[in-house]
Amino acid sequence: MTLEIHCCPNCGSKEVSRNGKTRHHKQNYKCRECGRQFVLNPAWKSITKEQKELMSRMLLERISQAGIARVLQVSEDTVQRYVNSQATAVKKQVEVTAKQKNPLSVQMDELWSFVDNKGNQQWVWLALDAQTREIVGVHIGDRSAVSAQALWNSMPPVYRQCAVIYTDHWSAYDSVLPSKRHRAVWIKIVVVPAISSASTVLFDNEYQGLVRKSLAFSKKLENHLAAIWRFVHHYNANLQL
Incomplete structure (x- = not known):
């Protein structure tokens, strides 16, 4: 049966035929010109x-x-x-303002998080520029020296060449960071928001999805990584405003 009163939403043709019912028991139609199937007044609409x-x-x-x-x-x-x-x-690489080869200071730390359940730990490793407060390095993984190396590799070359790195006494840093520029301290006094295990000021204020008492942990690793990287890009972009 050909209906003249309905037009195809794809091509505008009036050559439309009934084509059974949907799983929600609504009448389905099919355009005889382009083959598009559709229902009238669909509940689902594409987001703008x-x-x-x-x-x-x-x-x-x-x-x-x-x-x-x-x-x-x-x-x-x-x-x-x-x-x-x-x-x-989402781009999984830090974007920071260009720096000259001058003395730089960086604070590194790790923040505990998990995906789906607490047994699937995903440590968020961060490096922050002490002067600009930019996030200049990111890695999400375990808490081993392999992850410390990945954090080091994630930083722009100028930081790996010139920066003095302040960390806690976690042993993973010792095997990765240049010994002459590595400063392990008990109390961090660099001028950036504290992100230690005792005081997650940066993430608590800026991205509450990683607050320990929050229930907003991801159930899918890909979405967890994307959420962290969205925060990183958002945070750095707002610093430059």
């Missing part, structure tokens, strides 16, 4: 560019996916698909 931008900001503010879905009046599946798509798109 403005909604995506707002969704990204709400994710940075630790608003739950269910909360985002309610605010934007979209399904939780839509929010999850967006989160998954961003996990693959």
Whole structure:
């Protein structure tokens, strides 16, 4: 049966035929011109560019996916698909302002986190420029010397060549950092927000998804990594404003 009253949302053709029912028992239609299948007044609608931008900001503010879905009046599946798509798109490399080969100071530390359950620990290793407060190195992994090496490798070359590095007394640093420029201290007094295991000021204030008493830990490693990297880029970009 050909219907003249409905137009294809894809090509605008009126050559539309009934094509059974959807799993929600709504009448399905098919365009005889382009083959597009559709229903009238669909419950699902694609999210707009403005909604995506707002969704990204709400994710940075630790608003739950269910909360985002309610605010934007979209399904939780839509929010999850967006989160998954961003996990693959986010750049996993630090972006910092250019530095001259002058004396630099960097503070390194590790922050405990987990994915899905506390047995799946994912340590967030960070390096911060003591003067500019930029995050200049990031790695997420275990708490071994391999991760300390990955943090060191993640920093721009000028920091690896010139910076004095302040850390705690965690042994993993000793086998990786240049001994002449490594300063292991009991109390960190560099002028950057403390991110030690005792006081996670930086993450507590800027990205509450990593607060220890929070329930906002990811259940998927890719999304956990993406959330951290979104914070890193957001934090550094705001420092430069």
